[in-house]
Amino acid sequence: MDQILVRGGKPLGGTIPIAGAKNACLTLMPATLLSEEPLTLTNAPRLSDIATMTQLLASLGAEVASLQGGQVLALSSHAIANHTADYDIVRKMRASILVLGPMLAREGQAVVSLPGGCAIGARPVDLHLKALAAMGAELDLRDGYVHAKAPGGLKGAVVEFPFVSVGATENALMAATLAKGTTVLKNAAREPEIVDLAECLRKMGAQIEGEGTSTITIQGVDRLGGATHPVVTDRIELGTYMLAPAICGGEVELLGGRLNLVGAFAAKLDEAGIDVSETPRGLLVRRRNGRVNAVNVVTEPFPGFPTDLQAQMMALLCTADGVSVLEERIFENRFMHAPELIRMGAQIDVHGGTATVTGVDRLRGAPVMATDLRASVSLILAGLAAEGETVVSRVYHLDRGYERVEEKLRAVGADIERVQA
Ligand code: EPZ
Numbered sequence: 001m002d003q004i005l006v007r008g009g010k011p012l013g014g015t016i017p018i019a020g021a022k023n024a025c026l027t028l029m030p031a032t033l034l035s036e037e038p039l040t041l042t043n044a045p046r047l048s049d050i051a052t053m054t055q056l057l058a059s060l061g062a063e064v065a066s067l068q069g070g071q072v073l074a075l076s077s078h079a080i081a082n083h084t085a086d087y088d089i090v091r092k093m094r095a096s097i098l099v100l101g102p103m104l105a106r107e108g109q110a111v112v113s114l115p116g117g118c119a120i121g122a123r124p125v126d127l128h129l130k131a132l133a134a135m136g137a138e139l140d141l142r143d144g145y146v147h148a149k150a151p152g153g154l155k156g157a158v159v160e161f162p163f164v165s166v167g168a169t170e171n172a173l174m175a176a177t178l179a180k181g182t183t184v185l186k187n188a189a190r191e192p193e194i195v196d197l198a199e200c201l202r203k204m205g206a207q208i209e210g211e212g213t214s215t216i217t218i219q220g221v222d223r224l225g226g227a228t229h230p231v232v233t234d235r236i237e238l239g240t241y242m243l244a245p246a247i248c249g250g251e252v253e254l255l256g257g258r259l260n261l262v263g264a265f266a267a268k269l270d271e272a273g274i275d276v277s278e279t280p281r282g283l284l285v286r287r288r289n290g291r292v293n294a295v296n297v298v299t300e301p302f303p304g305f306p307t308d309l310q311a312q313m314m315a316l317l318c319t320a321d322g323v324s325v326l327e328e329r330i331f332e333n334r335f336m337h338a339p340e341l342i343r344m345g346a347q348i349d350v351h352g353g354t355a356t357v358t359g360v361d362r363l364r365g366a367p368v369m370a371t372d373l374r375a376s377v378s379l380i381l382a383g384l385a386a387e388g389e390t391v392v393s394r395v396y397h398l399d400r401g402y403e404r405v406e407e408k409l410r411a412v413g414a415d416i417e418r419v420q421a
Pocket of ligand 1: 022023024026095121122123124125126127128129164165166167168307308330331332373374401
């Protein structure tokens with residue numbers, strides 16, 4: 001089991017390249033199931049979650065070739081040989097549920113293991129299932145699997161989501177492209193990853209309007225073709241690395257970053273005293289005057305403050321001047337980084353979905369444990385600012401969502417290394 005060692009206190013300087021978005025790639029890849037033609041994704045991130053999705057699609061009979069060191073994925077599913085997504089793959093990555101909509105739309109049948117919960121919450125998929133049922137799917141839940149059928153094909157429907165769900169929007173959007181008639185998704189998620197998926201589906205021949213707004217309208221078509229599509233920049237990796245110079249000083253340029261991907265987050269950083277400016281190549285980030293102001297954070301669906309940046313923001317606020325209040329409104333258990341930050345000397349009180357952080361002068365390095373993807377990177381950020389050495393264990397969580405994190409940070413002057421434990 002690898003560990004990552006960080007020795008803090010050094011200001012950073014230089015450039016960090018930002019990869020393609022994990023959460024866009026994980027919904028673009030299953031789109032191959034909608035068509036017999038080849039789908040090529042460029043700017044793909046090199047992450048273990050992408051490898052897991054590759055394994056899942058291959059188990060269904062799709063072909064996925066990883067080219068140019070994993071930056072290009074050549075996918076094709078002439079025929080779907082197996083309609084069952086097995087638990088032993090699905091349990092490793094919840095996004096596996098995103099094969100349900102496309103497989104059902106193309107084949108009229110799909111058997112997909114219900115994804116378990118995960119560290120940050122129960123993560124039910126009831127909204128995915130309700131949307132597909134509204135489109136005529138017959139769903140039978142048994143033995144931990146969803147057995148879905150649509151013998152005469154799916155039908156267009158009006159689907160009103162009771163609350164915003166990224167994955168349910170993605171599953172319904174993909175399924176609707178081949179449904180007979182018109183589908184309207186109301187209270188749809190507006191994340192850039194949804195916009196990216198819609199743009200790719202449109203290149204494949206889908207008829208979609210309204211992506212990026214709360215109402216998406218899809219006219220079903222008989223079949224979809226192939227496409228070549230670049231994966232959108234990862235706004236969560238971008239936001240994560242924006243916090244590196246914020247937390248330990250210096251100035252870093254994030255290549256590929258654009259303000260429109262991180263609007264609410266950049267505004268909150270500005271409030272905290274961090275300057276973010278667009279350059280021709282990306283975003284330039286540095287502290288305005290050496291100190292960080294306490295700020296309050298509420299996580300919301302896009303375009304609000306992203307839940308996937310809450311843990312990382314908490315690390316910054318541990319050494320801010322004053323008291324910050326972070327409210328986690330998306331997931332029910334997403335403060336597991338707090339006890340680990342407290343081991344490093346942070347002052348954090350967690351009550352239900354609210355964490356109150358009282359800034360301290362310095363954090364102190366300590367052995368800490370990664371619990372989930374974003375919590376683990378918040379511990380790395382805290383280590384960059386802490387006095388002494390921080391040892392982060394269980395870094396396999398990190399590798400799910402961050403390419404070569406120690407290389408990218410070392411390249412801007414961080415004292416960080418990965419060791420075999
Ligand atoms: C996506 O998860 C992302 N994952 C998550 O990123 C991200 O945190 C989340 O969206 C919110 O932005 C991928 O895109 C692969 P939701 P998803 O459906 O689609 C509840 C990361 O770190 N809900 O928008 O699963 C759910 O439990 C990961 O990269 C239902 O109750 O999120 C949650 O509380 C973590 N029923 C809330 O809605 C459903 O049917 C939002 O979930 C679906 C969701």
